[in-house]
Amino acid sequence: MSRRSSGLIGIWAEAQRQQQREREARQRAEAQRQREAERQQRAYERDMARQDRERRQAYRQAREAEARRRTEALEARVAELEGLLAAGCRAPAFRSSALARPEQLEPFNPAHLGQPVPMPDPGQYRGFGGRERYEHDWHAAQAAEAGRLRQLAAYRQQYDQWAATTLAEIRQHNAGIAELLTALRAGDPEAVVEYFSAALYASEAWPEDFPHQISAAYDPGARQLVLAWELPAYDVVPAAKAVRYMPTADEERETARPAGQRRALYRDVLAQCVLLAVHEVFAADEFGALESVAVNGFVDDHDPATGRRARIVLASATVSRAGYAQLHLEQVSAVDCLTEALGGRLSARPDQLATVPPVRMPDEVGRGVVSHGGGDDPDLFEMDPIAFEALVAELFRARGMRAVTTQRSNDGGVDVEALDPDPISGGRIIVQVKRYRRTVPPTAVRDLYGTVQGAGANKGVLVTTSGFGPGSYAFANGKPLTLISGEELVELLRQHGLRGRLGGAPTDPAQAAAAAAAAAAQTPAAYNVLGMSWSGAVALDVCALVCAGHRVLGDEHFVFYNNTATPDGSVRTVAPAHPDKAALQVAFEALPAAADRLVLVAAVDPSVNPDADLSLFTDARIRLTDASGAELGQLEVSDGRPGETALVLGSFRRRDNGDWDFVIGGKGYTGGLEALLGDHGVEVA
Template sequence: MAKRRGVWADLQRERARRQRLEQQAYRAAAQAAKKAEREREQARRAAARQAAQDERERKRLYIEERKAEAADMAADLRDRVEELDSVLVTGVWRRPDTSFASLKHTFQPPPFDPGGLDRPIPAPQWVPPRPPGAMGNLFGGRARYEREEATARQAYERERAQHAAAEADRLRLLEERRGAYDQWLATESEAVRRHNAEIDDFERQVRAGDSDAVARFFTLVLDSSPYPEGFPHRTRAIYRPEPRELVVEYELPPQSVIPAERDYKYVQTRDEIDKIARSVKEIKDRYARLIAQVALRTLHEVFAGDPVGIIEVASFNGHVSTTDPATGQPVRPCLLSVSAEKGLFSTFVLADVDPVACLKKLNALISQHPYDLEAVRPVVDFEALLSQYKFVEGMDAVAGLDSRPDLLDMKPNEFEHFTRQLFETMGMKSWVTQASKDDGVDAVAVNEDPVFGGLCVIQAKRYSGPVNVEAVRALAGVMEDKHATKGIMITTSWVTKDGHAFATRHGRIQIMECEEIKYLCKEHLGLDVLISLPKPPPKRR
């Protein structure tokens, strides 16, 4: 099983890496084109200013440039809005690029490069000394010639010996280079063969309806779908073989993806470019329409990306990770939930539908006020399915890290430093730590930040199982000993029901569990971390 999961992780990382490269190349090309166009326009304007003969002309050109700058900003804004408005159409016209064939590797080795060793070393040539003439023979020339010839012959023989040795070295090096190339060729070919054999086995499992394999395949399909910048692009998937249903839990984009500006205008009297705000109603309407597009596009990509016809029903739960403005606490409400049968969904012309109306046709549960985080109850409870089926969690393809750190893999002192770094980023300071001898990490940190009303004691538990009420009581005891006004229990797992009850009665203890840790790491450290618990934490209302 470990081998299979390694392959799936490699596939996810490879798909994410390819998608990031494609998106980066696309954005870089578009930005370069716009930048080049603007640079040409700026050069033209600069030349015009240089040619101006008086102050009035220069001022006029400056005003034109500022107006053009505002116009460029407005054009970028319109491009962004158009990109968001076409999320569904873009997904519909895009052909799925994830198939079993695309997951396989091909190997086209470069030709053998002898590095010049295939060219023989030129052999030395015998060049005898010039013989003496008739007069030279009369005055001892013959003897000199014979001595010169003997010396030249000796030098020639030395060169021949050196050439023979050099040629032997060349042939030896050429043979070694060829052997190394052949060995590399065999190793790479075998690696490709093994990988493709695993893909063939993966395909057989998908065709057989294995829930784990099907969920993994469709996670790859959805992860390969490029979305505009600012979309989290995180998915979890479960496949139910008996109804042939794929359940997708999708991370919706935050409200901030809708631009708050409607236009830009240059004000000459103040020499400033003013932002013209978009109305709150328009922002809310656009956000509702956007998440409806995401839901329909995901359903389309599930049915369109089905290579063997094993999906008859697709269910979509769209959540958004944000902060509750009333409490300041992280929340993840479900804003949209829908199930669709393949037969009915295939009759829709998605390029021409109104997304919200189309979802209503499917009897979707849609938040009446999604911008205000008004949640709905999912059509299919994803969490309830976890006890029955395996699920596959996707990775963040736009942000994301190719190998996310697993907090449970950290050593105790590493987790202590990680916790300190997290809270320091959140504004804490004046750390004093002391080690304990219980399982995992139990680091006590004292903070004097006045925001927390005095001293704040933090206990960090790197656990994979529940933290019981005794640990929470121990935190209360440390608070009394330190005369702290607040205590925080932060754990990679979860606190038992009795522990939560004790913290509520105490009134000055805050509990931060696994999901909140992942949110805080993303929010304050920019890290997408894993916490590989052996089982999911209990769901509490």
């Protein structure tokens, strides 16, 4: 019994041990599995961490690379600006041959129509029915070939017509170029302007984002090309010097370019632009048409003195052919070359739009620069009134507007209504047409303004075959009115492919001059009175300078308290009428033919206010009256500034058509009247 029990117990014990071993094996296996899972988890986490580090590193490298790319782009831009003149001088010069079009046409290419339709091979048609199939396919191939030949002939006819038309256009274009070059050699002003404008526009020396606005005129007597060339704005020089990636903030930060460095580079760019324009003009002059070039570089911006948008001249120079020949522009310092070698002017603070005096502007060249139509053009004076209004409406349509003529009755003073679709500057435009031979009176301009206000229009335009006096321009100043004189109208018609001329004229210039002189001798010159008023208790001397450009004609043409009139009496001081504090009488039509502007200036009277400046010169205005004392309009002028003792109030400038309009001044001088006069060529003893 005990032995059997012992055996059972042993079996049971062995079973227990076996179970224990299995449990331990499972535990070891579970522990191994858990350790493996933990190992795999750690490996996964390490892999994820590595990938995250790699992603962060790649992201940082990409951001740093982008920052470097932007920095390199800034440096490349600066290098481009610094090397603008040198690169432009290395570029091929413009040649007249570039204007011609080659008489080479794309050859006739019939493509698939040039391949005959293959005929069937009789040897391929054997057996029963072969002959019938062959005949069927042969007839089909013959029909296809006939169709191909018809299409080929039609295509050839179309090509021949296109080739003939295109060749005729090319030859007509080249004939026009030949006429232009013939006129250019003869010194025709319009041909000279057209040729050199094309040379500047066609140039590849200028960066793509640089402006390309130009106006030009040619003085055949002086053989001088006068340019107004738009310069890039201050933001052409990058405000940032470099870009860095900041990983802690995860952003790119720009390092600002020092203000002095940026201003110096901008001045250098402006000087390079003026010199490059001069280089391109002289390099393109293969016919020797030019003796000199006058360049005025301007920016189209808001004038700090007036707040109005204007052409602000920042650089100017007059360069003779001999002076240009002495230069090696690829090696010069642009600023030194412009200001010292050529005696030009360059703004000291172009970033603040500090202007410089222009040497000569295109509108100062004088009349006769551009011809106005020919004998075959219709005479605007003799044109039917309805046809004349229709022509004006057509002009507005040619300028991209919608324009219609109004009914002849109950039109409310409106001859043409136009709609400018421009979403910013456009709107409804009221147009009045005055076919006059005499100067349009200011009352017509006043009536137009009333019509514009009554109709709720955005703008009014008065078009005439004659001209306007200072009173009309004075009233229109600052109002949504545009005055278009006869010669301006003819030029606009020409620019847009329309035709018109202003009557006939003596063919002999001497006869024309004699007739004009005789008319002037028989008709007393009408005069206006310019009354000056201002607020502030400061005593001023108000003076006038009769100038050609920025130079007074002579000391006797400087009218002030000690020289009360010009030699011809066209400008004289008179007693002011209330509420004016000073007054000048001006006969604009009697001003010397050489004069193109009348400059009005004011200076502190040192004998009355020796320590005063113009800070008390406020609310100033010029009151324009006619000979009867009737007020024609008022012109606002700039206020004075502390420290200044003399100020250019503004100038009346003669247009090409003989009219005079007013341009506000604003340039001040700390050196008093003496400094101002020195700037206008008056020697003060």
